[in-house]
Amino acid sequence: MNTKKWKSIGTVLGETNISEFYFSLKNYKAKKGDIITTESKIPSSEGNVVPVTVWGKISSIESSNAFFPTEAAQELTNENIDIRDTILPTTRDELICKVIILGFTLKDNLKLMPLNYPVRPAATVSYPSSEDVEALLISDLDSEHPLFIGSLLARDAVKIKIDADNLVSRHVSIFGMSGSGKTVMVRRIMDELLQKKYPMVVLDIHGDYLGFIQKQKKLYPNNQVKLFYPNLSVSSDDKEIIYTLIDKLGNSLTDPQKDFLSSLLEKVKYEGGSLLKYIELLVRKAREYASDSSKSFKNIRPASMYVVVRSLGQVAKKLKNMEQTNFRHRQKMSKLKFEELPDAATEPEKIVNKGQLSILYLKGYENLPASAIVSILLENLFKHRQEVEEEIPPFLTIIEEAHNFIPSRSEDKDNLPSVDTIRKVITEGRKFGTGVMIISQRPSRLDETIASQCNSQIVFRMVNQKDQRATTRDSETLSVDDSKQLPNLANGQGIISGQVVNFSLPVQIKFDAELINDDIGNENFITAVENWDDKESVKQRKKFAKDFSNITSIDKRRAN
C-alpha cells in the first residue's frame, strides 16, 4: 500500500473524537459514501506512540458559500439577473464532510482495528487508490468464501464482496421499496451461491426467480434447478391446520359446531397426504353423520353438523380455486417443467441437495394456505437437519414477500403457522445450518423477533418512515446517517451492513440481466394492449351479440 500516491483532498476540522470527524473537502474530489483516510498517531499498549492510517466513510456532505448573502438571491430572482454578470462571488463554496470512522490500520497490516484515540485536527485527508480500498475491504472481511455482489457506490472500481459463511448461517434481511433492487440483489447472491453449490430453497410468489430454470443449462450446467408447485398435505398426527383453515377461509363456528369438528377429526382416520382429499373426506363423513340423525353424536343437532359441512366445503372450494389459479399461471409458462413438491418428510433430498436450487412457485395461493405449505415444508426440512443422521446438507431458505409468512403481531396474523416455524428455524438455524434470507418491501409489518435475528441487512431505497425506523430498529450496525440516505438511493443501490461486511457500505449491486424470467418479462401492459387481438371465442360472441341486440330492440311486447 503506497500511501504517498494517495491524493490529498482536504483537511480535518477543529474538534474530533474516536467515532467521527469533519473535514473541509476540495471541490469535486470525493462523494458521499467514499472511503477516505487520514494519518494519525495513537498510543500503543507498550506506551509508544504509533503512526496509523485512520479509515473513514463520508456519511454526509454539506456545501455553503459564506460569502453569498441570502438577500442577494432575492434581488437576483426579482430582477432576473445572472449571478455571473454581477460581482457576487461564485467560487467560494465550502464543502464540509462528516466522516464515520471505520477504524485504523498499522503499516503493512490491512486489518482494521477500532480507533481508541481521536484523529488529529488539521491533518490532511487523503483519497486512497481503488486497489487499496478494495484490498482493505477484502483483508478486513477475512472471508474464506467471499461473494461478489457489486461495487462501492461512490467508486465503480472498488469491487465489493460479502462473507458467504455469515450470510448462510446468521441470516440476512433484504428490505426496500418495490422496484428498488431487492430481487436483483437476491439473484446476485443466488448466482454466487450456485457457483459454490450451496443448496437453496426459494419461496417465490411472483415468479421472480424462474430465470434460473430457463438459464440453468447455459449458466449453471453443474447445478440442478428444480421448479415445484405446492402440494397441500397434512400429516396423520397434526390436523390443527383444519381449525385454522376453517377460521380463515370458512364460516366461523360456534362451540357445539367446534365440538363436532373435533370429534369428526378424531373419528375420521387419515394416514396423511393431500390436504384437499382429507377435507373432501371430512365433508363426506360429516354429511353422513348429519343425515343418519346423529346416532354417533347424540348431543349435536344435525343443523350444527351441516354448518360444519358447509364450512369445510367452502375451504375445499377455495383451496381448489387456488390450486387452479396456480395451475393456470403454470400453464402460461409451458416451456418450464414444474414438478409437484415432494414430501419433505419422506423425501427431503429431492428438495435440498448439494448444488440444487429448489424454487417453490406459490403464485395464486392466499396467505394462509401458502403459510401452511411453507410451515410444513420448513418444519420437515429443519427436522432432518436436527437429526443425528443428517439426510440433507445445510441450506439457505429465501423467503420473498416475507410479510406474508412472518407478519408482525400488530398485523393480527400471528396465528399463521409459518410464523412459529420460521422463528424456530431462524433462532436455531446457526446450529443446524438452516440460514434464512427474508425479503420484504414492508419491514415494519414483519415479526420483530424474526427480523432482529438477521445479523446482516441489505437495505435499498425506502421512503416510508415507519419502514425506515423498523429497519434501524432491527439492525445493530445500520446507523441513523445510513437510514437518512435510504430515500435517495437509486435503483440497484443499497446499503449493506452487519456481519457479512463488518461495517456498513453503500453499494451498487451488479445487475444480472440474463437472470430475468423471459416468460414473465417486464410489466409492459401498454405494449400488451397495442398488440392485443381478441381470442376466437370473443370474436364469435361479438359477432352474434349484434344480432341478439337487434331482436331485443324490436321486441315491443310487455313481459308476462
Add this chain to the structure above:
Amino acid sequence: MSNEIDIKNKIKANSSLFTNFVKNAVNASPKVQNNFLDVSAQVALTVQKILEDANLVTNLEYKGKDFWSENKCKTACFIDGGVDKTSIISSAPLSIRTGSYIVKPDAADKNREFFEESMVFLGDLYDPKNELYDFAEDDFDEDQMLNKKKDGARIIFEAVTIVKHILLNRKFDYCFLHGPIEATVMPFTVMGFPTFTKFAVENMLPFYNKNKLNAEARHFINVYLEALNSIKKSKFPTYGIVETSNSAPYIKNLLYSYKSKGTISEKDFKNTLSTIKKYKITDSHLLEIILQSGQAIKPLEVKKQIKGFSVTSGSAWEDKMDSFPSVHIGYIKVNDHSAPIRIESLNQSKNLIKDYEYILATARLLPNYGFPVGLNVVDKFAKIPNWMSKASRKYYATHLLKQAIRSKDQNTISLAVKILSKKVRSWRNRPLGGLAR
C-alpha cells in the same frame, strides 16, 4: 406647510431617525418629544430647500439585469480590515489583517475572483520587539495608547492596501474601501503616540523617504499622509463607503458654503449649527428623510482634519493636518428602509453619476441591508473569526498561568489567577468567607 407634514410623517416612518426619536421619548416628556420632532422637521425642510437650490440632488438609474449585463466587464476591488482586539491585562495581542476581494464578472472561472490577504500583523504590542510600533519609554504611556495604536494600525493597513494595489499597477475600474477614505487623524496627534518601526514603514510604503526614515517620518501622521497622497494619484477611482454617519459634515459644509456666499447670515449659520449639535442631528438622519430611494447627493469638498481642538492646539502636528487632502463627500439612498450610505473620495470623479450608479447597483444586490455587496463579502473575508480570537485568548491565558505556576511563587500565581478572572469572577477568586482580619 404640506411639505412640513410630509417630512414629519417621514420622520415617524423612518427607521434610524425614529429610533433616535423613541430613545428621546423614553427619557423625555411629551413636550420634549414634540420639540425634537419639530426641530428635526424644520432642519430637514431647510436643508431640503438648500439642496434643491444648489441642485445637489440627483436621480440614479438602476435597471438590474441590463446594468450588470453592461458592467460585467469591469474589475472592482473591495477592501476591508479586520482586527481582533483580544484584551488581557498582562499583554496586548493584536491580530490585524486587510483583505481585498477583486472581481471581474465576465472573466473565466479561475480569473473571475480573487481573495487576497493584503496586509497582516500578528504580535503583542507590549512586546518591546514587536515589529509594528516602537516601544514607549513610559509603561503608562504604552498602556494609555493601546486602543489608539490598534486603531492607527487598522487605518494605516487599509490605506496601505490601496497603495499596494496602485504600486502593483493593478487595472481596476473601481476600488472601494469599507469605511472613510480619510480618517480623522486628530486622536493620533497626542503627545507620546509611538512611531511605527522602520521595518513596518519599509514594508508598508517601500518608496517612502528611502534615505531618511527618522522618528518624525515614521509617525502615524506622516505615514498616513504619504499613503493618502499616493491614493490621490491613483489611476482608478477609489471610494470609501461608510454605512451610517454619526456626524453632520455634509450639512455643516453645505450651510458653511451658503454662509460664505452670503445666502445665510452668520447668526443663522451659528444658531443652526448649534441646534444640530444639541439635538445630535446627523447627515444620515436628515438625508434619510429627504432623499428618495435611488437618489444621491452630489459630493461637497470637505476638510476632514480640523485644527483648533484642545488636543491639537499648539501641537507640532497642527500645520501638518492642513496638508491632508480634502475629501469629497456625497450620499446615496439605496432603498426606502435604510439610511443613505456616505461616499467619500479624494478626487472629484469625472464620471460621478456612472460611479454612483455602480455603487448603487452593488448595494442593491443586498436589497435589505442596502450596502455594496462586495464590501460585505470582503468584510466576512477579513474579519478575524471568533474561534480564532477565542483560541488566541486561551493560548495567552494558558501561557500566563503556566509561567506563574513554574515560578512556584504563591503571590505570582495568585496574581495570574486574578488577572485571568478579571472579567468573569471565577471560583478561585471568590470572596473568602468569614470576617476580614
